[in-house]
Structure formats: C-alpha cells, structure tokens
Amino acid sequence: MSPSVRRRPLAAALLASTTCLGLLTACGGSADTGTGSSGSSGSQASAGGGSFPVALTNAWGRTEVKEKPVRVATVSDGDTAIALALGLVPVITPDVEDGDLVAEYKQRAITKLGEKRLRTYDDTDGTDYEAIAAEEPDVILGVNTWDMDTDYAKLSPIAPVVTFADKKQSDTLTWQERLRTAAKALGLTEKADAVIAANEKTLKDAAAAHPEFEGKTYTYSVVHPEQITYMSYADQDPGVFEQLGLVKHPRSKDYSANKNGVSLENLDELESDVLLMTYPFGDEGLLSASELETNKLFRSLDVVKGKHFAVVPSENTLASAIAYPDALSAPWVVENLTPILAKAVAGR
Template sequence: MKKLVAAAAACLALVTACSAPERPAEKAAAAGPAGGAYPVTLTNAWGQDTIDKKPLRVATVSDGDTSIALALGLVPVITPDAEDGGAIPEYKKRAMDKLGVSSLKTYDDTDGTDYEAIAAEAPDVILGVNTWGMDTDYAKLAPIAPVVTYAQKKDADTLPWQERLKVAAKALGMSAEAEAVIGANRKVIADAAAANPAFRGKTYTYVVVHPEQITFMSYAGQDPGIFEDLGLRKTANAAGYTAKDNGVSLENLDQLDADVVLVTYPFGDKGLLSASELAGNKLFQSLEAVKNKHVAVVPAENTLSSAIAYPDALSSSWVVEQLTPILAKAVAGG
C-alpha cells in the first residue's frame, strides 16, 4: 500500500506540473489548438464562441473548472471561493505548491457567479465546463470573454471529467497536456486495480445523506469516477435513479443493497439521519452488505466524499490514494 500511495502522489505531481511559465497568473503552454492554429470556434449548448488567439488569462466559474486549470498547469486570474474560509483540499494544495502559489484570487459566490469581479480581471477566456449554472451565466459571461462550456445541457450531469478536460484543453491550446493528465491518472488507477483484484466484478452503491434526503449518488448516468476503472460496477438498482430523481425514502432503503455500500455524511448530524440512526435502522440492518459488514463510511471532512461524487481532472489520483484502502476493507468485510 505504501508503494501505491507513493505512486499516486508522484502521479499527482506529474499532472500538476505541466508548465513553468514566467508569471503565475498567466501560465500556459506554447502549443496551439489540436489540429490547427487560432482562431478556434467552439459550439456549445447556448451558441458559439470564437477564441482568436491563445488565451493567457483564464477565469473559472466553478471549483471543478479551477481544478481543470490547475491540472493543466494554469493559475486562474480569478475563481469562485470554493473553500469559504475552510482549508484548501490536499489535492489542490499539492497542485498550487507545484505552481508556486499559496493562494488564488477569488470572488464570493454565495449569491452565484460574480460577473463584475470576473470582468474586472479582463480574462481572455472563461472556463465553465464543470458547472450547473450556465443556463443563467452564459448570457452574462459571453460579453466579457469567450465561454468554454459543454455542447449539450445534459452534459452538466453526465459528462466524464476526461471529456470536460478535453473541451477546455482544446480552447486553451493544451490538448497534448490534457492527454498527459489523463494518461497519468489512468496509470494510477490501473496500478490500484492490479493491486486489488478482489474489486473486480463487485457491485457498489454510493450513498450521500443530505439534510432533505438520502441520495442514491451512484445513479445510472453518474460519472463513475474511479469505481468502475477499479473493477467495480453499479448495481441494477442504479438504473432507477437519475440526477434529478435520486432520493431514497426510508421505506425503500433496501434499494441501496450491493456487494459494497459506501455511505457519507457531509452534513453530520444535520443530515436526514445521523450515522447512528442509519446504522440502527431495521431495514438498513437487513441489507446483505450490512449483515456481512461490507459497508464503509467515506469521510467528508477532508473533501473525499465530494471528490468521489464530483470527480475532476485534479482530484482523481488523490481519490484513488484515499479511497482504495477504504474499498479494500469494505470488500473484505468482517
């Protein structure tokens, strides 16, 4: 396991050190768009955006977009304040350290995207491939700078992080760097899967206890992140849930059963059920996974739970590093 963790850490260092330019706020590689030079036109769900020359100043509208920039070796000129005064996630801190920055310039996104703050930074391009707010944001962002976002509205929920990265990289003229990031992450996952053959073929359910509901987070269309690359697969019950219909009533907790059940409590005792209340629920206790001790709690304090649910280009290797021992214990049971 020590070798696996070291390999993951080394890989993360690789994917966050794609460039070493002169000014941290304008880091970018020299290559143009894959297959040709600028200008490049990107079609999205709201229209078209043309980027006339290689962007140097990149703004982001979500933490996932910030991760894309950092994974490509770019320091955004402005980002939403994802931490809200809390600690920077370990995987992001590693990337920032590699890029020689201790903090990012942020705007308060409590009430949504701050268009004025973004405009004040005069970005060359705005990354929005990892956000759910583009229906509202696009018309207000487009006059500021070209907006890089997804081609279809449904992609907001289902587009894998690798494809989001590729969309952004094409606009930034960094497709080769994106492929390097994807390849490095793929190696970490392949090494973890090879080291844990017991994962292969096991079904899983990932459950998030929200204040208003118990959420079947591993629904059919959800980006599986690392789970399926590690050899696991979603349960048949996943087909009954979608991004917009993923609540599980207390009367239907049997829907959660799988070879392995992972539960996280990001809201602590403010969730619909506390950890002790769910563990004491008779229907939950009747699940085969529970009876055979194939259940694990995923910590939320270190942001692992959210990184699993919403994988991105920066966190993937770190998730492997953190989640693999938790999965191994759950698969073993007892």
C-alpha cells in the first residue's frame, strides 16, 4: 500500500489508493534507507541505538544530527504518527485534518503523552516553512511525504531533515522502514523495534482469537467517482485482511493496479466468501451505498444473500487507516475491523 503520507481528505486518499493499497504493510519491498554514520559500520549500529552524531544520506544530500533531538517538527501526518509512536510530541505539525477531525487512534496517543491537541500550521498551500522555523526544531521528520523534492531546500537550513534515500521511496517504503529510519536519527531504535513488535503481536493475537477467518476468501472494493474498484488484486501486498487470516479470491489474478475497474454489468466479479465495500465519496461516488445495495445483480450474489457482505466505514477514518497504515494505527484498526469481519464471516 501506499505509505502513510501526508493524510489528505479521505476521499482523495482513497482515490490515490487505486494504484497502491498497502493495508497494514504498505507496497514495495524492503529498501536501503541510506542511513549511516560518520564512522565505521559498527558505529552506525550504535548511532542508531542512541549515540551521536548520526549522519544520514538522503536523495538530496547528507544530513547530520549532532545531538539527540528534543524538539521534533513533522511535515506529514505519517511523520506525526512516527513521532507519537516513539513517545515524542512534535513542536509543530501540518493541520492535515482541518483542526477538529483527529483520528481516534492519534488522539489516544496525544492524550497518553499528556497533551490535548497538537500545535499545527495551515498546510492548505503546502508546507509552512516560517511556522516550522519559528518553533526552532532540532530535527524535521519528512519520511512520509510526496513534497520533499520541493521542501528539502527550504527545510534543510532550518534543521536537519530526516527523509528517504531515494525519491522513489516516497511511495515504496513500508511504515516499518520509515519508522526505523526516523528512529535512527532520534536515537530511538529500540523503541521503534518495540512498536513494530507490539503491532505484530496485536495482529497475531487477533488472528488467533478468530480462527474462523483462516482461509476465507475475500474481495475488498471501493466505490470511486468513476468506477467500482477491485482493490484486493493478486499482486497487491498482503495487508491487514490477510494478516487476520483471510486470503484473496482466485479471481483477483484477473486484476491489477492498472486494471481494477468493475462495471455494474459484472458485479458478479465481486463474489467471494466475504465481500467488503467502502464508500469514501458518498453521493459523489459512481453510485451511493443504497443504489449499489439495492441493485438486482448485487443482491443476487451469493455473498450478499448469505449476509457475508459488510461495509468498512470511511467516516470514522477506518478505511483511510487501512489504506494508509502508520506506526500508530494497527491496534485501532484491528479493534474496529475484527468485529466487522466476524459478522461478515458468520453471516450476521
């Protein structure tokens, strides 16, 4: 799936996800983060564990973090999630959620760290360099943004910028790789490993608690303005559904990132043991939830008649959190998704 980049409005985020839906693992394989130190390879490991200075090679040059950072600024929602997951309250973040609509799992983390809300800047016109500079950050996290090509030259004079080693990695790094890259610069590698292990345990425990999920085929589809999109295509990376025990339907091999539209005449393509839909565009989608769910062909599907069909809500950010996983979201996604799956598998 696409990385947890600056979180745009949900509809726009899920529109972008037609080409890359990473669920809880993100698309793309492991990649060299380009993180190193000014010393030998042995000192690179110790630097990542908390020794400074730390030098990081990125797509625009080389950044040196001379001392353990205390004041951290972020330029995307995913970077904010990284800071919070590592136990840091950013000194400033983009107001990607229009002030009041804060994802529940993020608010939980903010509250746990003793804050009510984060200090933000208006990112309507992009990154506010002056607002970031005014907070005098020790480091700026930018490992989850698509705007670094524009931002780097203006951010680097303010503070060391932690970002990816190759421009292509803006789309390909997993949230785990991004977390580890940031953690090396912050001297919090052990904390990052603990966060990753805790998220993995959450998923394993949930799968163990629901053995009925094991081996059930699923189809996940999003109603976009121009089409119904077959999101669970064959070469899509395994994500939260599969980590919980489900498997893609054999028909998924007929779909790909570039061939993922399902016409109203071919709604039987959605047939599976479990069918999951989401409607992030509401009335601006190709058709509304009521229009699809009263469609005669849709109602004739075995999965629908057997009540193995469920809607993944978008209004509470669950669909977005599935599409754009980050270092904070896994426990909350599991908490909210497993009851939906349990009802669908049981036919309730």
